[in-house]
Amino acid sequence: MTDSLSIFQRLRRTPYQAVASVFMMFITLFVMGLFLLLVTSTSSLVSYFESKPQLTVFFSNEKDKTSIDKLVNKLMTTGKISSTKYVSKEEALNIYREQNKDDPLLLEMVTADILPASLDISATAPQYLNEIYQMVKGEEGVDDIVFQKEVVDTIISWATTVRRIGLIFILLLILSTFFILLTSIGMKIAMKKEEIEVLKLVGATNWYIKKPFVYEGIFYGFIGATLAWLFCTFIIYYLKPYATSFLKGVGTLSLFSYQGISIDVWPPNTMLILIIWFILLCSGLSIGLIGSLFASSRYLKE
Amino acid sequence: MILFESVTKKYGPRITAVNEVNFKVGDGEFIFLIGPSGAGKTTVLRLLNREIMPTVGSVFIDDWEVNKLPKSKLPYLRRKVGFIFQDFKLLPDRTVGENIGVALEILNRSRQEINKRIGEVLDIVHLEDKLNYFPRQLSLGEQQRVAIGRAIAGNTSVILADEPTGNLDPKTSWEILKIINDINKEGKTVIMASHNVDIVNSMKKRVIVMKKGKIIKDEKRSRYL
Numbered sequence: 001m002t003d004s005l006s007i008f009q010r011l012r013r014t015p016y017q018a019v020a021s022v023f024m025m026f027i028t029l030f031v032m033g034l035f036l037l038l039v040t041s042t043s044s045l046v047s048y049f050e051s052k053p054q055l056t057v058f059f060s061n062e063k064d065k066t067s068i069d070k071l072v073n074k075l076m077t078t079g080k081i082s083s084t085k086y087v088s089k090e091e092a093l094n095i096y097r098e099q100n101k102d103d104p105l106l107l108e109m110v111t112a113d114i115l116p117a118s119l120d121i122s123a124t125a126p127q128y129l130n131e132i133y134q135m136v137k138g139e140e141g142v143d144d145i146v147f148q149k150e151v152v153d154t155i156i157s158w159a160t161t162v163r164r165i166g167l168i169f170i171l172l173l174i175l176s177t178f179f180i181l182l183t184s185i186g187m188k189i190a191m192k193k194e195e196i197e198v199l200k201l202v203g204a205t206n207w208y209i210k211k212p213f214v215y216e217g218i219f220y221g222f223i224g225a226t227l228a229w230l231f232c233t234f235i236i237y238y239l240k241p242y243a244t245s246f247l248k249g250v251g252t253l254s255l256f257s258y259q260g261i262s263i264d265v266w267p268p269n270t271m272l273i274l275i276i277w278f279i280l281l282c283s284g285l286s287i288g289l290i291g292s293l294f295a296s297s298r299y300l301k302e
Numbered sequence: 303m304i305l306f307e308s309v310t311k312k313y314g315p316r317i318t319a320v321n322e323v324n325f326k327v328g329d330g331e332f333i334f335l336i337g338p339s340g341a342g343k344t345t346v347l348r349l350l351n352r353e354i355m356p357t358v359g360s361v362f363i364d365d366w367e368v369n370k371l372p373k374s375k376l377p378y379l380r381r382k383v384g385f386i387f388q389d390f391k392l393l394p395d396r397t398v399g400e401n402i403g404v405a406l407e408i409l410n411r412s413r414q415e416i417n418k419r420i421g422e423v424l425d426i427v428h429l430e431d432k433l434n435y436f437p438r439q440l441s442l443g444e445q446q447r448v449a450i451g452r453a454i455a456g457n458t459s460v461i462l463a464d465e466p467t468g469n470l471d472p473k474t475s476w477e478i479l480k481i482i483n484d485i486n487k488e489g490k491t492v493i494m495a496s497h498n499v500d501i502v503n504s505m506k507k508r509v510i511v512m513k514k515g516k517i518i519k520d521e522k523r524s525r526y527l
Contacts, residue, residue: 203381
């Protein structure tokens with residue numbers, strides 16, 4: 001109750017309440033950590049795809065370079081194209097080799113002949129994409145057109161879903177944690193009712209009486225956040241090999257980069273791990289602080 | 303200076319615990335409040351540290367009108383007024399030193415100052431060798447001495463004692479009274495509610511006699527019976 005008793009002594013006297021509070025805090029922050037990772041990953045992935053050419057046109061073997069150049073000129077006259085990049089069969093093979101350099105079996109089976117030449121097209125504005133698509137579709141020797149917008153739209157769609165479900169889930173968990181903290185601290189205050197009365201009679205301020213409970217809430221937040229961070233870090237490194245094969249060909253996905261300091265979502269760097277720890281810690285401490293302040297104010301009516 | 307001006311305290315419409323009480327206590331005085339159970343002695347003490355509010359009238363301690371103090375100032379009033387209870391009201395899971403230290407911790411004193419003052423207070427209440435004992439390991443008299451220690455440890459200028467010898471045998475009661483008397487000699491004002499006629503008579507201090515909530519006698523160097 002008083003400063004002469006350490007927080008550990010106080011926790012030792014009510015271990016089950018302490019464990020319940022820390023566990024709830026951990027679950028909430030762990031889910032929050034996973035949600036954070038998902039949101040940042042999907043956002044980075046969306047940005048990545050948005051930065052790529054919006055249309056990729058694959059040509060049949062019959063289509064020669066001259067007719068492709070004609071197509072490019074025709075497209076450029078519309079004024080709706082910002083850039084184009086021709087990828088020959090040989091270049092496509094090089095890209096393929098680079099992407100599959102760790103898998104010799106796949107390299108052996110592929111030659112430049114079986115890879116199509118392609119043209120990456122970027123529009124000056126997304127609303128022109130459909131028009132360009134229609135123009136290119138009617139051309140002879142066009143095998144396939146990959147519309148990056150569809151990929152981006154799909155990612156955005158499930159990113160939005162993840163965000164919504166995650167937010168609702170986290171709000172519910174924060175609410176549960178808040179109530180568990182409220183009950184746990186409320187019970188402690190009830191148990192110490194006489195002691196609190198004595199402290200008031202000897203001239204203790206309300207803050208002096210509240211302080212140990214608030215410290216306790218903050219302590220729960222700290223432990224919960226640290227455990228959640230450790231588990232999140234474990235999950236990141238555990239899933240990394242699986243994600244590597246899934247994100248093959250995708251380069252570095254940076255969330256933020258300034259003067260040599262960057263937060264990379266993929267491959268996850270130390271800065272990302274530290275930022276997650278910082279966010280979880282701030283969240284844990286805030287939930288602990290607000291929850292315990294609310295509980296102590298409610299139960300220690302001034 | 304303590305002043306009661308036409309103070310009445312009612313509990314509901316029928317029970318009048320204190321009725322039109324007027325008295326004044328000078329700095330450094332020692333006063334016995336005596337009377338049968340239900341006379342209003344404890345109510346007077348509780349009005350002084352604002353555990354309860356008067357229904358009518360005003361209570362003053364120095365420049366403070368106790369009943370008009372904002373709640374935020376209440377802790378400061380109680381740091382000025384040390385209370386010794388009949389049932390001691392010690393913190394059971396704190397040692398003797400920690401119980402006394404509470405009164406200093408709330409004043410934000412440094413650990414070094416607190417330890418020094420605890421040592422001084424233990425000397426005054428003759429518990430030098432009981433620093434690390436818990437209340438349950440002490441006799442009733444020793445527990446009351448810890449409570450006295452807590453009451454005087456801070457900046458108290460007034461000591462209110464509600465039947466401090468009520469639970470004690472005669473010999474221990476005298477020891478406690480001697481300590482309280484010594485505290486008074488150092489300049490602290492003492493108001494002590496008591497049933498113990500022998501003590502009241504032998505101390506020859508000012509006695510306020512209460513009956514049914516009213517003061518029926520207020521005499522200096524009085525013999526009650």
